[in-house]
Amino acid sequence: MGICWGSPADNPTPSTSAHLSSVISQTTSNTASRGSNISGYSRFSASSGDEPSPNGHVSPSFNMRIFSFAELKSATKNFRPDMVLGEGGFGKVFKGWLEEKAPGKSGSGTLIAVKKLNSESMQGFEEWQCEVNFLERLSHPHLVKLLGYCWEDKELLLVYEFMQKGSLENHLFGRGCAVQSLEWNIRLKIAIGAAKGLCFLHTANKQVIYRDFKASNILLDGSYNAKISDFGLAKFGPSASKSHVTTRVMGTYGYAAPEYVATGHLSVKSDVYGFGVVLLEILTGLRTLDPNRPSGQQNLVEWVKPYLSERRKLRKVMDQGLDGKYPPKAAFRVAQLALKCLVLEPKNRPSMKEVVETLEQIKSISENPKVPRNHSPRRATRRHKERSH
Template identity: 75%
Template sequence: MGICWASPSDNRSPTTTGQLSTSVGISHTTTTTTSSDGSTISGNSRFSVASGSDDAYPNGQILPTPNLRIFSFLELKNATKSFRTDTVLGEGGFGKVYKGWLDERVPSKSSSGTVVAVKKLNSESLQGFQEWQSEVNFLGRLSHPNLVKLLGYCWEDKELLLVYEFMQKGSLENHLFGRGSAVQPLPWDIRLKILIGAARGLAFLHTSEKHVIYRDFKASNILLDGSYNAKISDFGLAKLGPSESQSHVTTRVMGTYGYAAPEYVATGHLYVKSDVYGFGVVLVEMLTALRAIDANRPSGQHNLGDWVKPYLADRRKLKNIMDSRLEGKYPSKAALQIAQLALKCLGPEPKTRPSMKEVVETLGTYRFKQ
């Protein structure tokens, strides 16, 4: 995994700067959770897991208010079998993610309930309340087929939890870098499908009315459903992009080494196209099955984005770094064109990188090329 950097924060005073709105809207169907310090987050107590389908909005939408269910801690404790270790799906900077089963109390449903993913804040985590609140404020209102659905949350005393739709195939990171016989290499057409889906999700964020900068695009934050449809997850570091009168926003540097754009690391200046750099790194990871950062590689090869640039414009050189598990079963012309697209995304200056809309259009033309 990449090395994340941030400063510890367990400050329960809500910060709304850089979020979709200064407060989460409250309607007659919402209820409000209040902590001991008086901070509030609103949600929908009558939410159902089946609501909020993306099918009617294939291009995405921004909801006027969140459609989130407020869970009790006891509900989620029961759903995850008391957060048993054998229900752990993964672990990130925020805390562990558990597989859970919600009892919807509907007679027609099986006793096993609806499967969900429950993220629980680790009290020792470098991330804290502000990141949790960012998830609620962004994913509570953003709806798109290529963004993971946030179903609800829990906020009781010091317990902070988030409940998401369950993604059957796990993370892209696991498929690219996981070990063992259970992890099968992804075929070329599935890799391209995943890239296009992830690109669409990122393009929606950039072209939405609020110009959301995701800020932590990486393979572990791309989740896959049962049909390998890609969905971007984890909006704890997301931030609103610059206004029309500004070229960038300046913020504390947070993210993951190897994926973060050089201008952001050096200056703290965050551009919409800073995300494009991270996408370029994931493009290269998909081609090579090599991690963005790996200290075990020879000197000069630790940072994938820097090391592979000379290989991305030459078909013969590219062949030497392509994932050997593909066994040559990929269209060499399309692979080269995607490598060249990655090179553009990894451009040293934000203005030279393509927009994510252009990336989506370009990847779409490669899908059936041989």
């Protein structure tokens, strides 16, 4: 559904539900079949959910809260324009304040994010249902928490925990003095958190393929902990006897794996490709697709790949916002990992478990860099004495 919860960037990511298949075929969904799915909504239950465990878990149902439209209208000040956090194919996301109704808690409440379906949206019903179906059952520190939902007449809304720092997309590509460049250690922290979220999905009891991994769907809390959001395109993985599922091609240009775009064959390795694209964006601070860049540089993956195999070349495409303040060895290893994620043959891409392990190793390099032998204090003192004589 492609929604950024931070301040909207100047060049927003193409719509999540852009049907990539429209380039390949003119297949469209049947409106009547969407309507038939609505009857399934009534089975959603209503009460508060549990806190996620450190390693995440899958539950038959988290029994989420059902909000009234009046409650959410009040929380967002009648969906006032200055409360808008972002907008995507599904509709707008509003900042809200949920008042506590408990005795003795007057004036207290909770910040929330409310996603409201645009009545003219082509995405709506299926994605709304998909989001609730997955997030009522999946709980993990690196998945955004869905607090509840509202379904009254034609009004469809989703209520999430509020993520103070907005989206990774806005931090990488946003402009203006309000947007500060992310330090290297924070970028690595975000990459590790997002990787752990994907890894959890891929290793859940019933494997989940996220299908739309991109910078705008990675949200950040006040401590820059990354949480994957927007499950409108998520899909259960193949059975044990199959390597992939075949489905209508949907996603976001630039992030979708080439084999998925070409054939509709979807697997967890499709998510790994998208993760590799985001790693490149984290390294370079550049969007995966940008028609405003010079010819030959508009597709980030095609342009940057030749620069990833050598440290000297990598420096030329590293994000200038880092101002050179990053460990070259760690950056090079991230670049090598990105290359592995982006290989054309899906089976040769690493698993997300392997990606997490590699990033954790890279993190240790960043935190405990080795002092180069020719820059040791003893050698420096010796050179100084030699010069003085």
